Amino acid sequence: MGTRSITIGILGAGYWGPNLIRSFAETPGCEVRYVCDLRQDLLAKIAKRFQQVNVTTRFDDLLNDPEVDGIVIATPAATHADLAARALNAGKHVLVEKPLAHEVEAGEKLVRLAEAQKRILMVGHTFEFNPAVRKLKDIIRDPAFGDVVYLYSRRVNLGVLRQDVNSLWNLAPHDVSIILFLFEEYPRSVIAHGLAHIRKGVEDVAFMYLEFPSGKIAHVHVSWLDPSKVRTMTVIGSRRMVVYDDVDPETRLKIYDRGFEIESTMSGIDHSDPSSYTYRVRSGDIIAPHIEWKEPLALECRHFVETVREGGVPLTDGHNGLRVVRVLAAATASMHQNGRRIEVPAPVKS
Numbered sequence: 001m002g003t004r005s006i007t008i009g010i011l012g013a014g015y016w017g018p019n020l021i022r023s024f025a026e027t028p029g030c031e032v033r034y035v036c037d038l039r040q041d042l043l044a045k046i047a048k049r050f051q052q053v054n055v056t057t058r059f060d061d062l063l064n065d066p067e068v069d070g071i072v073i074a075t076p077a078a079t080h081a082d083l084a085a086r087a088l089n090a091g092k093h094v095l096v097e098k099p100l101a102h103e104v105e106a107g108e109k110l111v112r113l114a115e116a117q118k119r120i121l122m123v124g125h126t127f128e129f130n131p132a133v134r135k136l137k138d139i140i141r142d143p144a145f146g147d148v149v150y151l152y153s154r155r156v157n158l159g160v161l162r163q164d165v166n167s168l169w170n171l172a173p174h175d176v177s178i179i180l181f182l183f184e185e186y187p188r189s190v191i192a193h194g195l196a197h198i199r200k201g202v203e204d205v206a207f208m209y210l211e212f213p214s215g216k217i218a219h220v221h222v223s224w225l226d227p228s229k230v231r232t233m234t235v236i237g238s239r240r241m242v243v244y245d246d247v248d249p250e251t252r253l254k255i256y257d258r259g260f261e262i263e264s265t266m267s268g269i270d271h272s273d274p275s276s277y278t279y280r281v282r283s284g285d286i287i288a289p290h291i292e293w294k295e296p297l298a299l300e301c302r303h304f305v306e307t308v309r310e311g312g313v314p315l316t317d318g319h320n321g322l323r324v325v326r327v328l329a330a331a332t333a334s335m336h337q338n339g340r341r342i343e344v345p346a347p348v349k350s
């Protein structure tokens with residue numbers, strides 16, 4: 001592809017699409033030629049705001065234009081697999097919003113199709129580009145943090161209520177992608193519970209518990225039925241603890257130098273004699289590290305453009321997206337069997 005500018009078309013101009021349109025429009029080396037949506041009213045708004053863009057209700061306009069290199073898909077989750085397959089079959093590179101697909105088999109087909117077509121398949125796991133998440137990974141991998149013991153995450157708010165997927169498939173792709181990125185380990189099993197209160201069969205709230213081969217555990221709570229917006233992730237290490245708060249731009253990360261220390265009660269510690277030792281709380285500094293902030297979506301868009309122009313494998317490629325889909329599918333199976341522990345199939349390629 002060399003260094004020529006690439007041409008892209010964006011599908012879906014609902015809530016998230018305009019963010020992608022703006023971000024790609026600002027990305028060097030890329031021209032947004034088309035925006036496609038089924039709704040004329042949304043296209044009229046886009047045409048007013050982005051005057052250099054062609055708007056259309058026909059996906060084929062994008063697929064049939066030989067100058068379009070890449071298609072960006074920001075339509076509802078249940079449509080991703082079908083639309084991404086059409087784009088790959090037309091020989092286009094694809095950036096598809098999370099989740100890659102709504103079923104494991106559909107995700108696997110996409111990964112195979114991208115390989116057969118020799119086209120890039122990237123998934124919009126935006127948080128893997130987030131400088132705070134990347135810093136969080138550095139922190140928990142620093143020997144000073146000790147071993148990671150467990151992690152828990154909350155992603156709750158009042159809304160946005162989705163029609164096509166439940167809160168697990170809408171919100172938890174973010175948490176799962178972050179956890180797999182941080183741990184570099186694939187869960188062994190998952191247990192999940194959920195509750196559908198507003199509409200029958202569509203869980204508004206879900207609790208997911210992941211167990212990893214190393215012994216670490218992670219818990220994820222997602223909901224669109226909660227009084228206020230919370231986006232926090234807490235990681236507990238054997239020496240330190242860290243809280244990531246995505247809605248606190250001043251202090252996204254706080255490192256707590258806290259834990260328990262073993263202390264002798266006699267002349268020395270004898271592990272076979274519990275009366276020879278006690279545990280003392282160690283309470284040290286709380287540090288808010290500086291984060292070199294850049295907008296995650298801008299970094300994601302730039303990465304897609306660079307990968308299409310220069311070749312290579314994107315950070316959040318189809319395999320990465322498929323790993324997240326496998327975990328969510330196992331969690332769904334658990335949720336539908338009253339929280340039965342479900343083994344997560346090992347990824348074919350890590």
Ligand SMILES: NC(=O)c1ccc[n+]([C@@H]2O[C@H](COP(=O)([O-])OP(=O)(O)OC[C@H]3O[C@@H](n4cnc5c(N)ncnc54)[C@H](O)[C@@H]3O)[C@@H](O)[C@H]2O)c1
Nearest residue numbers: 012013014015016017036037038074075076077097098126
């Ligand atoms: N990365 C993130 O942080 C993030 C944030 C929000 C949403 N998302 C993802 O973005 C996607 C879209 O979410 P949203 O909130 O914008 O949904 P939305 O329902 O607001 O918008 C989706 C749009 O797609 C259009 N559409 C549906 N089928 C189409 C088709 N076949 N051709 C053309 N247009 C079609 C709809 O008319 C609608 O305007 C979802 O996959 C969601 O998971 C990602």
